[in-house]
Amino acid sequence: MFYLSLAITIAFMIVHISTNYIKFLDRKPKDRLMSFVSGGSIAYVFLHLVPELTHYQEVAEDAQLPLWLESLDYSTYLLTLLGIAFFYGINQLNEKSKAKNEREENLSQPSRFVFALEIFGFALYNVLIGYLLTDLSGERISDYLIYFVVFSFHFIANNRVLHLTHEDLYTNIGRWVLAISVLLGWLLYHVTETNELTIAFFSAFLTGGIILNILDDELPAEKNSSYPSFIAGLIFITVLLQIIL
Template structure:
């Protein structure tokens, strides 16, 4: 693995392990922070994820694998599957919390829901860690921009998982997700998947990221600051286009 990939893997792991527990809202108003992060995330979706999905489809179109003959024009289906799976998991977690509030006076999920939720997010983190193996091919600015976008994404996802699962997440979940990133990073160093497989894996990851951004990182109108959102979008888009 290239040096930058390992450094970014450690940095992203620290988001889950320690940084996400810091109360940054004591320094920055919550609505401004979430709006700015949402703006950055939207810039990331339109200027990074969508182009990467297009590139993934091109990889499949040039694949000699027979199974890919059907998928070559349907790469977005893989992204859609990722989106639907994580949407379903989120609804499951919300229903579990609702049931526990009504029957057990507890605003957190049950144990099974917690472990299934953590298992799927661990898979995502392994994928992210694995894909960092190629980060060394990009410029320093591109590496920094990628880290900022994913770090903000991790921070807000971490906040959501803590809201769903409370103490079990702090005691076990965040450490599992921390380890998952490093497992993926080590796997990226140990072996390399084919371009077609990487394209499929990336598409699944992209779908889940899009869902999490739309559901968690875009604040509603009562908790948003348009100028912070606009500032985050313009700043990130400008840096991406100039990199």
């Protein structure tokens, strides 16, 4: 599956680079699309990633950990909470910086420092997605395809928010950093030694980040969201997972 995983990594890079040029994201039906995407993403997280946390916790309990880690109950779940807290903190800094600039300088964008911090956070996020591609996808082509579909929609949703927030900074710098970070994660997986514990901890942290970003970025505002589209996306991914997994 080496070449398949490489092909999907390159496809993810293309998604990052080309999201700005997907014109239908600027049209009215985008809210129905975003609702569909968020429903599918949530189904994937809670039917595939979250159930894996039980396995990852068992891996952590069987591993030789430092004493301070062994004394913690549910260490992988704590890492999931850390992932949620980490990305929530970045989102809060982003919102506060944007509000400050609007109030004091009549600018609609956050500061460059916050932009750099947010891109760093999502670059880390993408490194983990690239790194975990092979382990989270399994050993079948169908598993890789659903991984690609779910995370491509997820990337498009996140990229759209980043572009609307940071505009030219994201277009000129951010999207290229995110594209390269996926490849970097894939390369790290293939050139370094990995083990079940590393996969468990990285996956737990990533799961928390995905949950936060879905709820924060992918669900459209209540007045613009489409509940039928949300349910359709949820059912679509649920059925696919039931067939494939």
